[in-house]
Amino acid sequence: MEKTIDETKQGTTLKLENSVQNGRKLFIESYGCAMNFSDSEIVASILAKEGFNTTQTLADADLVLVNTCSIRDKAEQTIRKRLTEYNAAKKLRPHLKVGVLGCMAERLKDKLLDEEKIVDMVVGPDAYKDLPNLIKEVDSGRDAVNVILSKDETYGDIAPVRLNSNGVTAFVSITRGCDNMCTFCVVPFTRGRERSRDPQSILAEIATLWDKGFKEITLLGQNVDSYLWYGGGLKKGFEKATKMQKATAVRFARLLEMVAQAHPKMRIRFSTSNPQDMTLDVIETMAKFDNICNHVHLPVQSGSNRILKEMNRLHTIEEYFELVDNIRKIIPDCSISQDIIVGFPTETEEDHQDTLKALDYVKYDFGYMYAYSERPGTMAGRKMEDDVPAPVKKRRLSEIIALQREHCRFRTEKHLGKIQEVLIEGTSKKSENEWMGRNSQSTVVVFPKENYKVGDFVNIKINDCTSATLIGEAVGYSDNN
Numbered sequence: 388m389e390k391t392i393d394e395t396k397q398g399t400t401l402k403l404e405n406s407v408q409n410g411r412k413l414f415i416e417s418y419g420c421a422m423n424f425s426d427s428e429i430v431a432s433i434l435a436k437e438g439f440n441t442t443q444t445l446a447d448a449d450l451v452l453v454n455t456c457s458i459r460d461k462a463e464q465t466i467r468k469r470l471t472e473y474n475a476a477k478k479l480r481p482h483l484k485v486g487v488l489g490c491m492a493e494r495l496k497d498k499l500l501d502e503e504k505i506v507d508m509v510v511g512p513d514a515y516k517d518l519p520n521l522i523k524e525v526d527s528g529r530d531a532v533n534v535i536l537s538k539d540e541t542y543g544d545i546a547p548v549r550l551n552s553n554g555v556t557a558f559v560s561i562t563r564g565c566d567n568m569c570t571f572c573v574v575p576f577t578r579g580r581e582r583s584r585d586p587q588s589i590l591a592e593i594a595t596l597w598d599k600g601f602k603e604i605t606l607l608g609q610n611v612d613s614y615l616w617y618g619g620g621l622k623k624g625f626e627k628a629t630k631m632q633k634a635t636a637v638r639f640a641r642l643l644e645m646v647a648q649a650h651p652k653m654r655i656r657f658s659t660s661n662p663q664d665m666t667l668d669v670i671e672t673m674a675k676f677d678n679i680c681n682h683v684h685l686p687v688q689s690g691s692n693r694i695l696k697e698m699n700r701l702h703t704i705e706e707y708f709e710l711v712d713n714i715r716k717i718i719p720d721c722s723i724s725q726d727i728i729v730g731f732p733t734e735t736e737e738d739h740q741d742t743l744k745a746l747d748y749v750k751y752d753f754g755y756m757y758a759y760s761e762r763p764g765t766m767a768g769r770k771m772e773d774d775v776p777a778p779v780k781k782r783r784l785s786e787i788i789a790l791q792r793e794h795c796r797f798r799t800e801k802h803l804g805k806i807q808e809v810l811i812e813g814t815s816k817k818s819e820n821e822w823m824g825r826n827s828q829s830t831v832v833v834f835p836k837e838n839y840k841v842g843d844f845v846n847i848k849i850n851d852c853t854s855a856t857l858i859g860e861a862v863g864y865s866d867n868n
């Protein structure tokens with residue numbers, strides 16, 4: 388199943404669209420979640436103002452920044468290897484500086500500088516505005532660190548520079564951090580307290596994207612359903628808000644509505660939804676606006692109530708099923724995707740069977756499945772033994788993936804014979820002569836190019852499918868152009 392991703396393979400070099408040259412070149416590489424890719428665009432914007440241009444060629448770089456992921460051990464190992472390679476490159480080019488950004492910077496702090504001596508600069512996810520100062524420190528021969536987490540930094544005032552962009556789809560961050568404390572998850576430690584961004588700055592960013600010709604945005608947050616703006620954005624500060632602020636607070640459903648109304652022809656997606664925080668008014672808002680895509684990414688993690696409890700997921704599997712039923716009642720053709728962790732500490736064969744049963748119940752359109760990886764500092768890492776043997780995790784993971792693959796096919800087959808609106812994002816990976824785009828449900832669709840172009844909304848008749856891809860032919864432009 389192609390959508391089973393391994394974060395460590397997502398590292399890519401990003402190309403800066405436009406900047407004022409200062410003669411120095413930045414090579415920036417991102418790993419992990421969409422938020423990291425989005426953050427790299429913020430970093431590029433901050434450094435463009437300092438005159439840095441970007442390069443996709445390491446040999447041309449004066450500064451290498453690696454935006455890192457700590458979510459699983461394997462991601463960290465891959466990035467460490469990369470950092471060692473960059474460090475080795477310094478032997479040939481002594482002026483080259485290497486900085487680590489993102490979650491590993493936060494988690495390992497100055498360990499990478501002091502003990503391992505493989506980088507010059509360590510910058511946590513809330514400290515990117517300090518990069519110009521930190522670079523000056525490094526230029527004058529000192530190491531530089533800023534890993535201070537913030538209660539209010541949302542980078543709301545920074546217009547991201549779109550990197551490696553197809554000019555059609557873009558990410559827009561709406562919240563940062565997470566207050567949920569799932570016991571397996573390192574994110575609350577690396578990205579700090581949950582805070583929401585001012586809706587006006589979100590709308591302004593989307594308006595700029597629209598003016599530049601972008602056609603689809605994805606609103607990003609670790610937990611978009613707990614978006615909350617009341618004049619301030621810190622979730623924990625809401626209790627102290629005034630009566631008036633409470634009465635006029637903007638929650639996620641309202642934000643979605645504001646965005647959908649502001650740009651009726653812009654496609655809107657969002658990720659990630661947390662089952663315990665998702666409310667039905669979000670689904671009702673999706674149903675009300677044609678331009679909000681019919682897809683919900685709804686991580687379940689496990690089908691066993693005992694394991695869900697151990698994970699501190701604050702819902703039962705029955706409550707999760709009820710939410711799924713309600714989503715499908717309100718939007719019958721809504722696609723639903725999952726994240727699942729197998730082999731969480733104490734997971735028994737029976738728990739695993741419960742997860743397979745949950746898959747059978749929902750029959751997800753697609754999903755992202757992982758073997759549990761113990762993260763130091765998390766509650767599970769401190770209190771629970773990582774006691775499911777690796778071969779057992781591996782076998783359970785392959786059973787889950789195999790069943791999900793069947794469901795992927797079951798879902799893609801349901802699109803056969805239909806005519807669906809697709810936004811063209813680029814050339815298909817498999818054929819130069821075909822376009823690739825996605826339908827509302829976020830399923831990939833490929834079809835012959837004819838005279839259509841990137842950014843067109845096209846009606847596609849779906850003739851065939853694999854488990855992950857729909858194959859079709861264009862029958863004309865959709866009304867949305």
Ligand code: SAH
Pocket residue numbers: 458459571572573574608609610658659686688726727728757758759760761762
């Ligand atoms: N709410 C976040 C979740 C971030 S982590 C979001 O925006 O998607 C993404 C997924 O990685 C989680 O849903 C979980 O399935 C997986 N994951 C997190 N910590 C993990 C760990 N310690 N081991 C294995 N998988 C993990």
Ligand code: F3S
Pocket residue numbers: 565566567568569572573574575609610661
């Ligand atoms: Fe992690 Fe749970 Fe938040 S998975 S990002 S602690 S919702």
